Amino acid sequence: NAGVTQTPKFQVLKTGQSMTLQCAQDMNHNSMYWYRQDPGMGLRLIYYSASEGTTDKGEVPNGYNVSRLNKREFSLRLESAAPSQTSVYFCASSEAEGTGGNEQFFGPGTRLTV
Amino acid sequence: RKEVEQDPGPFNVPEGATVAFNCTYSNSASQSFFWYRQDCRKEPKLLMSVYSSGNEDGRFTAQLNRASQYISLLIRDSKLSDSATYLCVVNWISNFGNEKLTFGTGTRLTIIP
Numbered sequence: 224n225a226g227v228t229q230t231p232k233f234q235v236l237k238t239g240q241s242m243t244l245q246c247a248q249d250m251n252h253n254s255m256y257w258y259r260q261d262p263g264m265g266l267r268l269i270y271y272s273a274s275e276g277t278t279d280k281g282e283v284p285n286g287y288n289v290s291r292l293n294k295r296e297f298s299l300r301l302e303s304a305a306p307s308q309t310s311v312y313f314c315a316s317s318e319a320e321g322t323g324g325n326e327q328f329f330g331p332g333t334r335l336t337v
Numbered sequence: 338r339k340e341v342e343q344d345p346g347p348f349n350v351p352e353g354a355t356v357a358f359n360c361t362y363s364n365s366a367s368q369s370f371f372w373y374r375q376d377c378r379k380e381p382k383l384l385m386s387v388y389s390s391g392n393e394d395g396r397f398t399a400q401l402n403r404a405s406q407y408i409s410l411l412i413r414d415s416k417l418s419d420s421a422t423y424l425c426v427v428n429w430i431s432n433f434g435n436e437k438l439t440f441g442t443g444t445r446l447t448i449i450p
Contacts, residue, residue, distance in 0.1 A: 330380060
């Protein structure tokens with residue numbers, strides 16, 4: 224099993240450009256998440272998907288959109304990149320949301336520079 | 338006040354020593370607690386869950402004090418491979434009843450040969 228995979232690993236964008244970060248998991252997990260990690264800030268939740276067909280905002284959703292394409296795939300889109308979106312982006316999945324003790328499995332991350 | 342607070346370190350500890358990390362959380366309704374480990378430029382991985390009665394996994398011991406809203410991680414007989422950043426993670430319930438994880442900023446540990 225590959226676990227959680229993310230593409231690309233690195234990306235440089237100019238201000239105003241758009242891009243989509245891809246994430247896929249092969250563990251048959253119901254819930255998927257997008258986080259960003261910035262120095263001194265910890266991981267912050269951007270969007271999550273509790274199950275296929277549903278998405279919801281996290282702590283820092285502004286400037287992002289998501290699509291839960293199917294149970295395996297959850298993409299994050301930046302419509303008009305800004306320097307404040309320079310960060311490391313992690314996708315994660317877990318068996319189910321709302322059950323408290325489920326481990327979240329993370330992808331290797333995407334390092335984005337705007 | 339941050340929802341989860343940790344001493345950022347860095348902690349520079351000689352090999353074989355014992356080291357302890359602390360974490361405090363602000364949401365008294367939090368139900369689940371975890372320690373994650375993150376190696377440099379890698380993704381976080383679950384180290385251990387933290388239970389009310391305290392739990393041990395080899396050289397690692399985690400404690401929870403709900404009254405003080407305080408979590409700790411103790412590493413005994415530290416190894417070079419323990420060098421990493423340790424993230425304190427707490428679940429919380431949103432106003433809409435959704436359950437989410439909140440991550441601390443992490444404590445950086447370096448084990449010195």
